[in-house]
Amino acid sequence: MERFIRxxxxxxxxxxxxxxxxxxxxxxxxxxxxxxLLGCGNYAAVFGHPDYPSYVVKIYGRDEHGLxxxxxxxxxxxxxxxxxxxxxxxxxxxxxxxxxxxxxYDCVHKGIRIPESVIRDVDDALDYxxxxxxFPNDVHGKNVMISKGKGIIVDVSDFYxxxxxxxxxxxxKAYFKIxxxxxxxxxxxxxHFVLNAIRIGYRYYSKAKISKNKGNK
Numbered sequence: 001m002e003r004f005i006r007x008x009x010x011x012x013x014x015x016x017x018x019x020x021x022x023x024x025x026x027x028x029x030x031x032x033x034x035x036x037l038l039g040c041g042n043y044a045a046v047f048g049h050p051d052y053p054s055y056v057v058k059i060y061g062r063d064e065h066g067l068x069x070x071x072x073x074x075x076x077x078x079x080x081x082x083x084x085x086x087x088x089x090x091x092x093x094x095x096x097x098x099x100x101x102x103x104x105y106d107c108v109h110k111g112i113r114i115p116e117s118v119i120r121d122v123d124d125a126l127d128y129x130x131x132x133x134x135f136p137n138d139v140h141g142k143n144v145m146i147s148k149g150k151g152i153i154v155d156v157s158d159f160y161x162x163x164x165x166x167x168x169x170x171x172x173k174a175y176f177k178i179x180x181x182x183x184x185x186x187x188x189x190x191x192h193f194v195l196n197a198i199r200i201g202y203r204y205y206s207k208a209k210i211s212k213n214k215g216n217k
Contacts, residue, residue, distance in 0.1 A: 001055075001087065001088070001095075004049070004052045004055055004095065005088055005095065007049060007052075008057045008088075008090075008093060008095055009090065010032075011032065011035055011047060011057060011059070011093075012057075012059055012090070012091075012092055012093050014030070014032050015028060015030065015031065015032070015047075015059060016028070016029050016030055017029075017044075017045055017059060017060075017061030018061065019061050019062040022042075022062075024042075025040035025041055025042060025045075026040055026041070026042070026043065026044065026045055026061035026062065027040065027061075028040070028045045028047075028059075028061070031047070034049065034050050034051075035047045035048070035049055036048050036049075036050070038056060039103075039142070041142075041143075041155055041157070042138075043060055043061065043062055043063045043066055043157060044058050044059055044060045044061060044067075044157070045058070045059055045061060046058045046059075046096075047059065048098060053098060053100075054097065054098055055087070055095055055096070055097065055098055056095070056096050056097075056098045057093055057094070057095055057096075058093060058094045058095075058096055059092055059093040060092050060093065064091075064092055066157055066158075067089065067092065067093075067094060068089075069157070069160040070086075070094065070156060070157040070160075071086060071089045071094065072160065073134060073156045073157070073159045073160055074086035074156065076132050076133065076134060077128075077129065077132060077134070077156065078132075080125065080128055081121075081125075081150065081152070082121060082122065082124060082125025082128065082150075082151070082152055082153055083125060083152065083153055083154075083156060084096045084097045084098075084099055084152070084154055085097040099145050099147050099152050099154050100147055101145040101146050101147030101148070101152070102145060102146055103141060103142050103143075103144065103145050103146075103154075104118075104141040104142075104144045104145075104146070104171075105140075105141035105142045105195065107146065108141065108179075108183065108190050108195065109189060109190055109191075109192060109195060110189055111187040111188050111189040111190070112187065113184055113187050114146070114175070114179065114184065115146075115149070116175075116180065117149070117150075117151070118144075118146050118149075118150070118151035119151065119172060119175055120151075121150050121151030121152070122139070122144055122151045122153060122168065123172075125151070125152075125153050126139065126153075126168065129156075129159060134156075134159045134160065135159060135160065135161060135162050135163075136159055136165070136168070137158035137159055137161050137163065137165040138155070138157075138158040138165060138167060139153060139155075139165075139167055139168040139171075140167045140168070140171060141171060143155040166206070170202070
């Protein structure tokens with residue numbers, strides 16, 4: 001672990017992460033060899049090193065205050081099969097347990113079946129987080145992975161925010177009403193541009209729903 005911490009510190013010094021649009025994922029540039037980009041979120045990017053397959057480094061590109069909150073979330077979660085583990089934190093980055101698997105988003109993109117048990121696993125993990133005094137937020141197809149047949153939430157950075165979020169409820173509803181009867185029975189790859197169009201459409205749908213609810217109060 002000490003050797004990996006030093007490598008992570010060096011990566012943190014060398015990497016540049018751009019935030020071009022607050023509504024889109026951050027964008028890392030000049031990634032030093034042999035680090036690999038594993039994923040990007042609204043605040044941070046995640047990197048893996050081929051010599052250390054058990055760890056990842058999550059480096060914040062914006063809202064670095066959220067890093068301290070994320071650390072507190074992991075401390076409150078403790079060890080649970082539905083989540084990763086935080087081993088170390090420093091300014092701008094965390095070292096987390098690496099979850100090997102595939103996201104629900106990529107399953108849909110590649111035409112890989114998503115078992116109903118995975119949805120139930122996430123439900124259980126979210127219930128556990130609530131019992132620990134947390135507020136599950138921003139749980140969606142890119143933040144949930146299937147690892148060894150189990151559903152695991154890989155991003156808890158917004159679990160401290162006391163704001164309503166319907167993303168998982170809406171995804172869950174879409175799974176049982178649309179995905180299970182159609183795409184599970186007939187798994188076909190869905191192109192990225194279609195998934196991106198759905199993402200953008202859902203964003204506008206959510207905003208319209210929030211505005212409608214405010215208007216009815």
